[in-house]
Amino acid sequence: MQIHPLAGALSVSAQIDVDDIAALAAQGFRGIVNNRPDGEEPGQPDNATLESAARTAGLAWRHIPVAGMPFAPATLHEFSAALEELPGPLLAFCRSGTRSCALWALQASGPADDILAAARAAGYDLSMLRPWLR
Secondary structure, three states: OOEEEEEOOEEEEOOOOHHHHHHHHHOOOOEEEEOOOOOOOOOOOOHHHHHHHHHHOOOEEEEOOOOOOOOOHHHHHHHHHHHHHOOOOEEEEOOOOHHHHHHHHHHOOOOHHHHHHHHHHOOOOOHHHHHHOO
16 A cells, blocks of 8 residues: 655545555554445445444544546535544545545645645646646
8 A cells, every 4th residue: 555645634545455444543544535436346345344444443434435527516525524524644545546636636725736736746647637726
């Protein structure tokens, strides 16, 4: 599991597994946001299994499944609320981390160049989102 620090107390990653959750707690994460829909690909752990392991490890959990872009405004609002409500540091994940990073970028405030630079530093090219960044 490769974790990419993004902004503030938020990091993103590709798909996590049940075995990763104890390591995330040991690294100081206090909450996880799952941005993958269940059944997106064969062998992927389902949300309920991951959430149970996270709660057992004392981590807060939020499931905000997104299948692709464009994201619905309600999804952006829900992601933004999760960032405010869940204890940090937080890890958001999806298949590769790109959707989670894009969700952050689209709800972030500040100059587009700064948002894109933070994403790039985390290993994600979100330049295609420039027209939609506020």
